[in-house]
Amino acid sequence: MRACLRAESIDQVVVSTDHEGIAETARQAGAVVVERPAELSGATASSESAVLHALDALGAEPEVVVLVQCTSAFIDPADLSAAVRRVLDGEADSVVSGLPTHEFLWTAAGSGVNHDPAVRPRRQDREPQFRENGAFYVMRTAGLREHGHRFFGTVAVQPVPARHAIEVDDPEDLELVRALAPFIDRPEPIDVDCVITDFDGVHTDDRAYVDSDGREMVLVSRSDGMGVSLLKRSGGEGAGHVHRTEPGRGRPRPQAGRAGAAGPGRQAHGAARLAEHRGPRPGAGGVRRQRRQRPRPDGGGRLADRHPRRAPEGARRRPRRADQARRVGRGARAVRQGGGRPA
Structure with missing residues (x-):
């Protein structure tokens, strides 16, 4: 939500959920909340159905809609804005975030997916391919309503760096994200007087x-x-x-x-x-x-x-530990200099 709120090309942030705790957190962050109906909250419901429901509930018809998935913890607002501009400028009808990769993919049967095992070109001789990382999808609203899914017309990829491409699909991914957050998250501006x-x-x-x-x-x-x-x-x-x-x-x-x-x-x-x-x-x-x-x-x-009460006037103050330590130190120096016990 914070990434969307900080993106220059995004005018309104909407959260669709059926969970009251998530809804309250979204409101506190500054997002508009749309209550998702039960028939769109199950495991078989598509993300597109939730986006279309939110548009209908708000009665809005923006030129461009952005689908951002909460399983991506690290999203750069600049990447979001760049993807939106590509649609607004007519470069693409749909933009998907992707990680540039030169990986060789294999099937479980041992067949090459994106390469010929008999020909192993060097990395520098290959053009990068892009792995969809599921962070965000930018599309024309009219095209989404016409086709019912997020990919249509001219599709482009918005490259994202590897440190932002982590998806949280299981508990191990969540542990990894929590460990990396202090090093990846950028400090956000806060209103501080002193x-x-x-x-x-x-x-x-x-x-x-x-x-x-x-x-x-x-x-x-x-x-x-x-x-x-x-x-x-x-x-x-x-x-x-x-x-x-x-x-x-x-x-x-x-x-x-x-x-x-x-x-x-x-x-x-x-x-x-x-x-x-x-x-x-x-x-x-x-x-x-x-x-x-x-x-x-x-x-x-x-x-x-709320501070320690002062001693009454005339009362004898108990020596502090620091005072006692200084007295012991002076006594020890007297022993070293005089060769005997101090008086």
């Missing part, structure tokens, strides 16, 4: 280096700083880095950005404060800070921010 990231493990490799004086250091990448600069130049109002202090890590490190929050669990609090400071953007909802009730000794309650 980016807030953690520091440890995001702008570092999640390792800490401690010198002989107990000072902690981390390794950062200059490319992260360049990425933040490019983000700001793209029109965003800024990027914030949330830092924190973990037990045994000493003071929070100074970090670039516009938001800061120290202490475990306070990143969300810092992000909420930043959002409140910026104010709601036009067309965006307001920011609501998460609060919870805290019991009072008298049985009442009050609203409090």
